[in-house]
Amino acid sequence: MIQTVRGTRDILPEDMALWHRIEDVAREAFRRYGFSEIRTPIFEKTELFSRGVGEASDIVNKEMYTFIDRGREDREGESLTLRPENTASVVRSYIQHKMFADKSPGEVTKLYYAGPMFRRERPQAGRYRQFYQIGAEVLGASDDPAIEAESIEMLDWFLKELKIANTRLMINSVGEPAMRVEYLEKLREALKPHLADLCEDCNQRYETNALRVFDCKNEKCRSIIADMPTINDYLDQASREHFEQFRAHLDARGVEYIVNPRMVRGLDYYTRTAFEILGSDGLGAQNTLVGGGRYDKLSETLGGPPAKGFGFAFGLDRMVLSLSESEAAALRLADSPDVYIVFMGSTARSKSFLIARDLRLAGLSVLVEFEERKMKKAMAQASRSRCRYALIIGDDEVASERYGLKNLSTGEQESLGIGEIIGRLKIQQ
């Protein structure tokens, strides 16, 4: 049997109510905060990601789905890549369509996206090779920290609306790229005398990405790391002020946060503000729900004009796992059709199709039997379909034009005309 490839999966109808709910609430949040949707291609030139995300990052080095496009007789095909994230593409589009051109200096472009991304990672709980992200970017000349605060306020509303509780907002400033290089040297200097005491992984991190030693879970490493300088100690004056203003904006909005000076970001393009929202449980080791930050150099890196940027993204897969059992159950229940039509006999059969059409024209969600079966079986099917009502049509009902409307949860049944039935069901919707 042919099955889904490793790290991919079917999202089945029984889960779709949960996905739709998250998408609907996200779209509502974006609408309220003035974001417009953008859809970029699912594959781009490989160079976009290697330049945007960072040549040295693991994503670019070993986690991209890259392929060579078919060329022509006289030309080699070009290297293309399934998008591992969407920020680089959105910024590319911003540049390509000159979205900055008709804007006043303080005006920003607010964009959001939703769709699949691809990374060739080892699958784990809440992590897939084709995964679904919703994210947003704020691009323009302004880098006012109110931009960060507004987006986080929006996410706060979003999570509350989905009844996802016990989340924690972690914030930090990662400063400017030049300063980060300087800090990295200092950190490595400070770590060097302790290398013998650090674990194997940390020694590896010391070589490849020293900032990651802060993520180590080893007790011994943690005590050593506690004394290491943090990136905050090296922040330039402007970044420091930006961070303080950002915090003041969060305070003013009553948004709670934890400053984590050891939080780092995996992608090269981040400057200054970085943040994560951590989920509670049920996610295993993958407990970051939302991640984002400021990237004031990305536009130039991609060959565009100077432009400030801030954005975030969250994974739908993990968000679905974060919905509470009770919320999920309620969403699934509300997903079922309004009424199931049961008929007895060929005259009623013909009539039931017409009634189904009328109910649907009135905006109701209707399932109807196609083939004649015993009424008992049809009723059992109505019950199993989780429809709220069964509409019963036999010869008597056709003759009197009064039909049996049975509430399948209470068992109550009434004999009603079609107009009354529509009225009753519309109220229940």
Add this chain to the structure above:
RNA sequence: GCGGGUAUAGCUCAGUUGGUUAGAGCGCCAGAUUGUGGCUCUGGAGGUCGUGGGUUCGAGACCCACUACCCGCCCCA
């Protein structure tokens, strides 16, 4: 890329030191009940025991390889 675990009915799982026709619960189908679901009772269908090889008189069980999934590491949303 590395480490650990798992793979038996549609689903969740049992299956004794290797022994004859591989089980349960749920679900599904039929009947008890000719126009009324859920509860109950009775019966039924449904299995290349992940794939391939090996050991053995005999393998669902033991050994090897492969594949997939799960958990963790690296990394990351």
